[in-house]
Amino acid sequence: MAYGSFAELLAAADENGSLGEAAVARECAESGTARTDIFTRLDVALRVMEDAVAEGLTGTARSRSGLTGGDAARVASRAPGLAGPHFDRAIAAALAVGEVNAAMGRIVAAPTGGASGVLPGVLLAVSERLNAPREKLVLALATAGAIGGVIAARAALSGAAAGCQAEIGSGAAMAAAAAVELAGGTPAQAGHAASLALQGLLGLACDPVGGLVEVPCVARNATGSAVALAAAEMALAGVAFPIPFDEVAAAMGSVGRSLPPSLRETALGGLAVTPTGKRLASRSSPRIDEER
Amino acid sequence: MANQRSLFDIIGPVMIGPSSSHTAGAVRLGELALAIFGERPAEAAIELHGSFASTGRGHGTDLALTAGLLGMTPDDPGIRTALEAARAADLRVTFTDADLGEVHPNTARITLRSGGGRVVVVQGSSVGGADVILTRIDDFDVAISGELPVLIVEHHDQPGVIAAVSQILARHDANVASMEVSREMRGARALMVLETDQPVDDAAVGEVAQASAVTSVRVVPAV
Numbered sequence: 369m370a371y372g373s374f375a376e377l378l379a380a381a382d383e384n385g386s387l388g389e390a391a392v393a394r395e396c397a398e399s400g401t402a403r404t405d406i407f408t409r410l411d412v413a414l415r416v417m418e419d420a421v422a423e424g425l426t427g428t429a430r431s432r433s434g435l436t437g438g439d440a441a442r443v444a445s446r447a448p449g450l451a452g453p454h455f456d457r458a459i460a461a462a463l464a465v466g467e468v469n470a471a472m473g474r475i476v477a478a479p480t481g482g483a484s485g486v487l488p489g490v491l492l493a494v495s496e497r498l499n500a501p502r503e504k505l506v507l508a509l510a511t512a513g514a515i516g517g518v519i520a521a522r523a524a525l526s527g528a529a530a531g532c533q534a535e536i537g538s539g540a541a542m543a544a545a546a547a548v549e550l551a552g553g554t555p556a557q558a559g560h561a562a563s564l565a566l567q568g569l570l571g572l573a574c575d576p577v578g579g580l581v582e583v584p585c586v587a588r589n590a591t592g593s594a595v596a597l598a599a600a601e602m603a604l605a606g607v608a609f610p611i612p613f614d615e616v617a618a619a620m621g622s623v624g625r626s627l628p629p630s631l632r633e634t635a636l637g638g639l640a641v642t643p644t645g646k647r648l649a650s651r652s653s654p655r656i657d658e659e660r
Numbered sequence: 661m662a663n664q665r666s667l668f669d670i671i672g673p674v675m676i677g678p679s680s681s682h683t684a685g686a687v688r689l690g691e692l693a694l695a696i697f698g699e700r701p702a703e704a705a706i707e708l709h710g711s712f713a714s715t716g717r718g719h720g721t722d723l724a725l726t727a728g729l730l731g732m733t734p735d736d737p738g739i740r741t742a743l744e745a746a747r748a749a750d751l752r753v754t755f756t757d758a759d760l761g762e763v764h765p766n767t768a769r770i771t772l773r774s775g776g777g778r779v780v781v782v783q784g785s786s787v788g789g790a791d792v793i794l795t796r797i798d799d800f801d802v803a804i805s806g807e808l809p810v811l812i813v814e815h816h817d818q819p820g821v822i823a824a825v826s827q828i829l830a831r832h833d834a835n836v837a838s839m840e841v842s843r844e845m846r847g848a849r850a851l852m853v854l855e856t857d858q859p860v861d862d863a864a865v866g867e868v869a870q871a872s873a874v875t876s877v878r879v880v881p882a883v
């Protein structure tokens with residue numbers, strides 16, 4: 369089983385040297401799998417993420433509905449932006465994976481299909497910025513997984529259960545902690561980064577236009593990456609969020625239970641029921657039998 | 661899955677997008693239906709209920725179910741062209757909207773027909789993440805998740821059949837994780853569904869098939 373609390377994960381990181389090492393050690397012990405096999409599986413996941421980024425950046429991925437596609441290439445082809453090239457890279461990569469997912473491409477659901485762009489966006493940009501060796505990148509992915517496991521135990525990871533905060537919010541918390549470990553921050557700083565990211569997205573509604581994983585989901589992967597980077601920057605500078613991650617995660621779960629069903633993936637609230645959202649939905653999503 | 665979460669439940673699965681429930685789960689429903697049918701069908705009439713009907717096209721639910729019926733897994737890029745693949749494989753697939761009653765919003769009923777006219781009706785739901793549950797086979801209520809291998813034994817409802825089957829499995833070291841028996845009426849056609857921790861070997865399947873009152877045995881692997 370994954371760690372059920374960040375406190376427990378932090379204690380294990382003390383023994384193992386990092387959150388990522390603690391996550392790998394627990395997975396070895398629980399599954400009876402060798403450490404090298406776990407590294408190989410994580411490396412495969414990383415490669416699927418990298419391939420999805422590359423595919424999305426070609427700009428050819430178009431969803432069946434026609435609602436999304438082409439924005440990742442738009443961002444990537446622009447000259448270095450306001451916050452520097454690595455920020456652009458994160459945004460473009462996150463959009464790329466979101467667009468590939470919407471176009472029925474191959475992705476890693478980490479934590480979910482709809483939020484599959486946040487983690488690759490942040491991980492690839494930060495590892496390029498730091499020239500990180502592959503093994504550290506793989507360990508950062510394990511760190512992200514351990515943070516996601518804590519959220520799964522204390523709240524939820526699906527939009528249907530707790531709104532978009534549980535998908536993009538969780539992805540951002542996972543990515544922020546991974547970025548901090550990749551940059552050489554302490555396990556405690558990685559926890560603050562996760563808290564800082566999740567607090568910034570608390571209450572985020574899941575309101576997909578037409579019920580599709582496209583608008584606003586694709587763009588939210590990019591804005592989720594931006595929140596994760598902001599959180600990592602603060603944590604690495606020594607900013608400590610006063611509420612521990614375990615409590616922030618539990619608060620997310622409790623906010624999620626308070627969200628009305630209309631804001632939990634039913635397409636009955638938020639952006640989905642705006643005049644334009646409804647028009648896009650009727651235009652883009654014929655029923656399967658109407659197609660024939 | 662929730663009670664034994666691995667790192668790879670969070671960092672994974674690797675899947676074809678866009679939706680774990682409407683796409684990856686739908687592939688698994690197709691895979692399970694194919695395994696229960698036990699041979700490549702010539703025809704699949706698929707009824708889509710609730711969210712599967714209203715947002716299925718945008719999520720590729722039609723492609724995903726078809727891909728599963730062709731034996732593809734949720735990470736197969738061939739899912740995108742599954743309808744073409746079905747035509748090439750002489751599998752005729754049709755889709756209709758249906759109200760299947762008080763069931764999960766992501767539910768499909770799949771009627772499979774072989775070239776020889778054999779028909780099996782399977783109903784299942786995609787219940788979150790890529791988790792699924794098959795709820796009906798023909799007129800029998802079942803609960804098959806695809807997490808563990810399953811042995812499906814059709815038999816006449818009479819005393820001793822359940823004991824005989826469980827003794828055979830015990831002799832072959834297959835531990836039964838769960839077991840369900842349902843019947844059309846007392847003394848009539850009945851269905852036994854056994855989830856096992858280990859795949860049941862061919863010898864055990866052969867012995868079960870020979871057991872008194874057993875009419876058919878089908879092995880459904882974990883998907």
